[in-house]
Amino acid sequence: MNSGKVKREIPGTTVFDGEQARKGYALNKMCFSFNSAENRAEFLRDQEAYCAKFGLSAQQREAVRSLNVLKMIEAGGNAYYLAKLGGIFGLDMQDIGAQQTGMSKDEFKAKLVEAGRK
């Protein structure tokens, strides 16, 4: 899964390109299924079985198990799809942002407010 081209580096950023889309397909497909309340309930009843049903890789299953967003991105997860998984656990975008940046939620929210003052 390498085109041989040198990818542009954007600090702290993973561009969801073909390589990511290929790598993350099973994980994103599982997250897409969470548009249905019935599927969300099925996932909560048995997370491991649900991950297996969608053929998640060991790396993806571990990322889901630990609910670690950076690891999910590393495993090909796309932000919009991962947000559907986060929603199951009541995580909003500030929770997800705080987790990824290693801040508390209050610190992360303060950082957003600060961006408006600059």
Place this chain on the structure above:
Amino acid sequence: MASIVGAVNVTHVPYIGRAIANKLQQDPYWKPFFDGFPPVREWLAKVRPDVAVVIYNDHGLNFFLDKQPTFAVGAAPEYRNADEGWGIPTLPPYRGEPDLSWHLIESLVGEEFDLTTCQEMVVDHAFTLPLELLWPDRHPCPVRTVPVCINTVQHPLPTAARCFKLGQAIGRAVESWDADARVVVIGTGGLSHQLDGQRAGFINKKFDLLFLEKLIADPLWVTRYSILDLVELTGTQGVELLNWLAARGALLGEVQKVHANYHIPISNTASGLLAMEGI
């Protein structure tokens, strides 16, 4: 012939849906955002559009990554909202305008835009919330709608120049539609924000304010940037400004600002609102 009354660009953060449902418009957190809308609603009441062409991006509701069209046009009599998985209320259906949909499709394909056409299409918050903000508590929404969906999810994305040209082609198509209708073009999403990665929470106020200014008199300014430049400058989701650019492109002559609002933050996003009309 149909005429274009103007364009409105609006941020589309999902939690706006919850704020509306919980009537938080005057809550201190939300007030600076919601207070931007009354002047635009007054303008809409004056210019009286019958139809809205809504240029937006889907976030994994209608399209999954199994099929990800670069440009898709809705051609349905009705568009339903549905459960998006993140717990925001589902809104009542929106009326379509299949005559304009098919006229757009004919015209755009004729101009070499290879589209995906959708006779069934569910629409997510990026389509519904701007309509709720512009016409609050109006069900059914007083305008008939045509969704135009641009891929801002899976790279490669269409270039800024291409999206501007798509908008221009939409403008020409609407103006050649043989109907006595007044059309508003709505572009949704943005402005700068990044949800994912160690750079989550990235916002670029300086760029946004320049973009808001340039979009009026010099919209081609932003086409100097590649998509990856735009990701770096505006965040992984800030590239939704492509929808704004396409909506601006649909106004074929010179334009003036009707009203603008900009506020940081709404959720993780720099929120923007910009209404424009032809001079």
